[in-house]
Amino acid sequence: MTDSSAGKTALDPFGMTVVEDYERLYEEFGIQPFKSLLPQISKPYLSMRRGVIFGHRDFDRVLNAMKKREKFAVMSGIKPTGEFHLGTLMTAREVIYFQQQGAAAFYCIADVEAYEDNNISFERSEKYAVGNVADLLALGFDPKRGYIYRQSKDQRVKDLAIIFGRKVTLATMKAIYGERNMGLYISALIQAGDILMPQLEDFNGPKPTVVPVGVDQDPHLRLTRDLAAKFHRKYSFVLPSSTYHKLMKGLDGSPKMSKRNPMSYFTFQETPKNIAKKISNAFTGGRPTAQEQRKLGGTPEICPIYEMCMFHFFEEDKDVVQLYHDCKSGKILCGEDKQRLIKIVLNFVKEHRRKRQQNVDKARKILQVA
Amino acid sequence: MTDSSAGKTALDPFGMTVVEDYERLYEEFGIQPFKSLLPQISKPYLSMRRGVIFGHRDFDRVLNAMKKREKFAVMSGIKPTGEFHLGTLMTAREVIYFQQQGAAAFYCIADVEAYEDNNISFERSEKYAVGNVADLLALGFDPKRGYIYRQSKDQRVKDLAIIFGRKVTLATMKAIYGERNMGLYISALIQAGDILMPQLEDFNGPKPTVVPVGVDQDPHLRLTRDLAAKFHRKYSFVLPSSTYHKLMKGLDGSPKMSKRNPMSYFTFQETPKNIAKKISNAFTGGRPTAQEQRKLGGTPEICPIYEMCMFHFFEEDKDVVQLYHDCKSGKILCGEDKQRLIKIVLNFVKEHRRKRQQNVDKARKILQVA
Numbered sequence: 001m002t003d004s005s006a007g008k009t010a011l012d013p014f015g016m017t018v019v020e021d022y023e024r025l026y027e028e029f030g031i032q033p034f035k036s037l038l039p040q041i042s043k044p045y046l047s048m049r050r051g052v053i054f055g056h057r058d059f060d061r062v063l064n065a066m067k068k069r070e071k072f073a074v075m076s077g078i079k080p081t082g083e084f085h086l087g088t089l090m091t092a093r094e095v096i097y098f099q100q101q102g103a104a105a106f107y108c109i110a111d112v113e114a115y116e117d118n119n120i121s122f123e124r125s126e127k128y129a130v131g132n133v134a135d136l137l138a139l140g141f142d143p144k145r146g147y148i149y150r151q152s153k154d155q156r157v158k159d160l161a162i163i164f165g166r167k168v169t170l171a172t173m174k175a176i177y178g179e180r181n182m183g184l185y186i187s188a189l190i191q192a193g194d195i196l197m198p199q200l201e202d203f204n205g206p207k208p209t210v211v212p213v214g215v216d217q218d219p220h221l222r223l224t225r226d227l228a229a230k231f232h233r234k235y236s237f238v239l240p241s242s243t244y245h246k247l248m249k250g251l252d253g254s255p256k257m258s259k260r261n262p263m264s265y266f267t268f269q270e271t272p273k274n275i276a277k278k279i280s281n282a283f284t285g286g287r288p289t290a291q292e293q294r295k296l297g298g299t300p301e302i303c304p305i306y307e308m309c310m311f312h313f314f315e316e317d318k319d320v321v322q323l324y325h326d327c328k329s330g331k332i333l334c335g336e337d338k339q340r341l342i343k344i345v346l347n348f349v350k351e352h353r354r355k356r357q358q359n360v361d362k363a364r365k366i367l368q369v370a
Numbered sequence: 371m372t373d374s375s376a377g378k379t380a381l382d383p384f385g386m387t388v389v390e391d392y393e394r395l396y397e398e399f400g401i402q403p404f405k406s407l408l409p410q411i412s413k414p415y416l417s418m419r420r421g422v423i424f425g426h427r428d429f430d431r432v433l434n435a436m437k438k439r440e441k442f443a444v445m446s447g448i449k450p451t452g453e454f455h456l457g458t459l460m461t462a463r464e465v466i467y468f469q470q471q472g473a474a475a476f477y478c479i480a481d482v483e484a485y486e487d488n489n490i491s492f493e494r495s496e497k498y499a500v501g502n503v504a505d506l507l508a509l510g511f512d513p514k515r516g517y518i519y520r521q522s523k524d525q526r527v528k529d530l531a532i533i534f535g536r537k538v539t540l541a542t543m544k545a546i547y548g549e550r551n552m553g554l555y556i557s558a559l560i561q562a563g564d565i566l567m568p569q570l571e572d573f574n575g576p577k578p579t580v581v582p583v584g585v586d587q588d589p590h591l592r593l594t595r596d597l598a599a600k601f602h603r604k605y606s607f608v609l610p611s612s613t614y615h616k617l618m619k620g621l622d623g624s625p626k627m628s629k630r631n632p633m634s635y636f637t638f639q640e641t642p643k644n645i646a647k648k649i650s651n652a653f654t655g656g657r658p659t660a661q662e663q664r665k666l667g668g669t670p671e672i673c674p675i676y677e678m679c680m681f682h683f684f685e686e687d688k689d690v691v692q693l694y695h696d697c698k699s700g701k702i703l704c705g706e707d708k709q710r711l712i713k714i715v716l717n718f719v720k721e722h723r724r725k726r727q728q729n730v731d732k733a734r735k736i737l738q739v740a
Contacts, residue, residue: 112532115532115533115536116532116535116536119536152529152532155525158525158528158532159522161556162482162485162486162522162528162553162556162557163485163553164552164553165486165551165552165553165554165555165556165557166485166486166489166551166552166553166554167551167553168551168552168553169551169552170540170544170549170550170551170552173552174540179540180540181535181536181537181538181539181540182534182535182536182538182539182540182543182555182556182559183532183533183534183535183536183537183538184535184536185535185552185555186531186532186535186552186556186559187532187535189552189556
């Protein structure tokens with residue numbers, strides 16, 4: 001499949017072979033392509049420029065607020081079940097980007113979801129939460145212009161869940177989440193509360209809100225938009241907007257990074273040795289032999305190493321383009337590419353962990369953890 | 371049916387013709403007969419002595435605590451969807467009885483349930499709640515030795531609902547409550563929180579707790595006892611006990627007093643004229659003509675007027691016994707009986723409303739209503 005699909009598609013450093021799946025999202029679910037909005041964004045973020053953010057719902061609304069310097073919000077969060085990794089990094093950076101563009105920023109520690117979905121006790125998730133918030137602060141989130149909270153401690157999101165519950169049928173829940181325990185459904189309603197809380201009077205009332213998420217989170221958004229409409233009379237909610245980024249392939253060649261599969265990803269708390277090893281052993285878009293690769297070139301479209309450079313670690317677009325062509329032409333081999341990436345990643349991790357350490361006390365204070 | 375069933379059963383002023391239905395509860399659901407415990411209760415309440423409270427679950431546990439003067443609790447509540455009536459009076463008086471026997475008393479204003487089940491907004495239920503609490507205080511509830519709260523305002527019951535949700539399947543909810551909206555299920559879990567909150571550390575830890583309810587509420591108790599067992603390791607919950615009172619027949623001859631049927635019941639805020647009229651027009655166990663009644667006697671077992679005297683308004687057991695025999699023997703006619711009851715009820719209502727008025731400010735303060 002790899003060769004033929006690489007052959008069929010036009011050369012595009014920011015395209016991916018799985019793009020057909022994304023096309024289906026446009027058609028079936030009404031997600032809009034992001035690309036056409038790009039020219040209107042004055043300082044597009046890296047993942048916007050490179051097509052990592054490929055789709056949206058009603059992002060026009062947020063864009064207008066940005067242009068006119070009107071109030072708007074950005075909202076996302078993390079399930080405190082472990083340490084920061086590349087997936088949470090992506091979302092956190094998107095939140096910080098919008099905060100820097102003027103958004104009131106909301107970052108939720110989804111500890112109720114961690115409990116209901118993963119059976120992580122509130123005592124245990126508190127420890128992860130402190131680390132996660134320290135990570136967020138280290139990446140540049142400004143707590144003075146944002147609100148970081150735990151679901152279990154914010155009465156507003158729980159109360160919104162109770163209010164929303166009256167207009168949610170069992171059939172809706174089952175359609176979105178399957179046959180699950182009651183707690184999981186409650187946490188889904190609290191999540192709708194998370195997304196709409198930025199529009200409560202406590203936070204300066206209704207406003208466009210963007211929720212940057214991985215495309216797998218779209219069902220939550222559909223549920224929440226539905227609830228925003230159903231409770232419009234009471235709260236004057238503006239339907240929340242969303243942007244969708246692509247999901248990263250697993251380092252081991254699996255279709256998606258996953259906690260169930262430790263070789264598919266790494267966290268920023270792993271040892272440098274471990275991280276280097278996972279990258280070294282990663283699946284790539286390379287050929288069986290160096291000779292073949294020199295002759296035929298690699299397939300960056302299916303390569304998690306290339307993806308990591310493009311999604312996260314190459315600051316300049318031109319460097320991504322260069323890598324793409326060097327790979328395609330056989331100029332660079334996988335080993336070489338991996339060594340370069342390892343150096344960049346380990347530098348980033350080292351620097352990030354230093355900043356993170358400086359922010360642990362602040363994180364404790366924000367979460368009111370003793 | 372009326373005559374034959376009256377003929378089949380032995381003369382028993384405190385029995386009812388529907389007793390076969392209650393027998394079924396013993397067999398099918400494991401509800402225990404209350405009667406056998408009666409000799410052990412030093413000051414049994416009126417409804418215990420007269421068999422109105424006919425069944426229980428694990429009441430022995432509460433009885434032991436009462437005997438040994440160990441800590442125990444009583445818990446019940448009201449859905450703030452209207453004014454006090456004979457059903458809410460029954461439960462309130464039972465709660466007050468146990469409080470007077472030394473229980474820590476909990477009275478819940480189920481405003482989340484009123485919202486989810488009856489679509490009563492929190493603004494609207496607040497008004498009813500103030501009246502309901504004033505009623506409770508007028509009846510003798512001592513707020514210094516008890517806790518009165520609204521579900522929507524107490525974080526503990528909401529947090530218990532979230533914690534319990536993880537171990538409740540959809541199938542369980544559907545089996546108990548049928549196919550309902552998510553909110554109704556959430557309110558059911560909050561109700562489990564209401565029943566178990568008296569055992570939290572905030573309230574002096576685990577203890578026997580009695581929940582006096584109408585027998586129609588047993589499914590909630592079963593759910594809650596199941597949750598108490600499932601979360602025993604975390605909270606050391608003692609399985610909650612319950613007592614079950616019979617449900618009153620409708621004044622209009624319908625099997626049960628119901629808000630859907632305004633002629634079947636009255637509230638204490640109705641005009642004396644209205645109350646008198648509803649009693650006057652009530653269905654009875656009388657004969658078609660006075661002559662027949664004198665000759666054959668009435669059927670108190672099916673008579674809501676007799677029931678009202680026995681369940682609520684005759685202080686002395688001997689007066690109930692007297693009425694039973696006077697009716698059976700044809701000595702008293704229905705009109706006469708109704709006039710006597712009207713006098714007692716209107717006296718009670720007048721006196722109660724006076725006391726209630728004196729307690730409205732206190733009720734506002736307890737509920738923190740401006």
